[in-house]
Amino acid sequence: MSMLIAALVCIALLAISVAHFVWAVGLSWPLRDRKLLAQTVVGFTGVEKMPHPLLTLAVACATLYASMIALAIADHDGGGTALNIVGGVIGAIFLARGIIGYTPKWQEMTGEPIFRYNDRRVYSPLSLFIGLGFFALILLRLI
Numbered sequence: 001m002s003m004l005i006a007a008l009v010c011i012a013l014l015a016i017s018v019a020h021f022v023w024a025v026g027l028s029w030p031l032r033d034r035k036l037l038a039q040t041v042v043g044f045t046g047v048e049k050m051p052h053p054l055l056t057l058a059v060a061c062a063t064l065y066a067s068m069i070a071l072a073i074a075d076h077d078g079g080g081t082a083l084n085i086v087g088g089v090i091g092a093i094f095l096a097r098g099i100i101g102y103t104p105k106w107q108e109m110t111g112e113p114i115f116r117y118n119d120r121r122v123y124s125p126l127s128l129f130i131g132l133g134f135f136a137l138i139l140l141r142l143i
Contacts (some may be wrong), residue, residue: 002140006074009133012126013067020060024053036114043115066090066130073137084138091134098128 022029028037038047050056072079073087100106101124110116
């Protein structure tokens with residue numbers, strides 16, 4: 001069961017990572033232009049452009065790292081308590097992002113309609129899934 005959860009979490013994180021790597025090099029895939037991309041994935045009211053490429057690259061690297069941690073946690077014999085703590089921190093970050101997506105303050109800050117739509121249907125639920133996946137992996141290590 002651990003390997004299935006880790007694989008699902010890893011696939012989601014790798015998809016996020018690849019998208020951010022593509023955006024960091026200046027492409028607007030899968031959308032037609034950078035402004036629409038910013039409105040879709042950043043979503044803050046009045047956003048006109050994507051964040052600095054180094055910030056986007058940092059997100060790509062962080063999600064790639066998180067995907068590797070998910071797979072490492074699925075190995076019950078390695079990493080010990082330190083790996084559980086790292087996984088717990090990553091899980092808490094994703095859970096927080098998922099929960100924040102449903103708060104009125106976040107909805108007020110991210111007023112771009114296309115982002116709001118995607119956040120309710122994809123971004124926040126996916127963040128909750130990833131966060132819960134990390135905690136499930138840790139729990140399965142402890143059992």
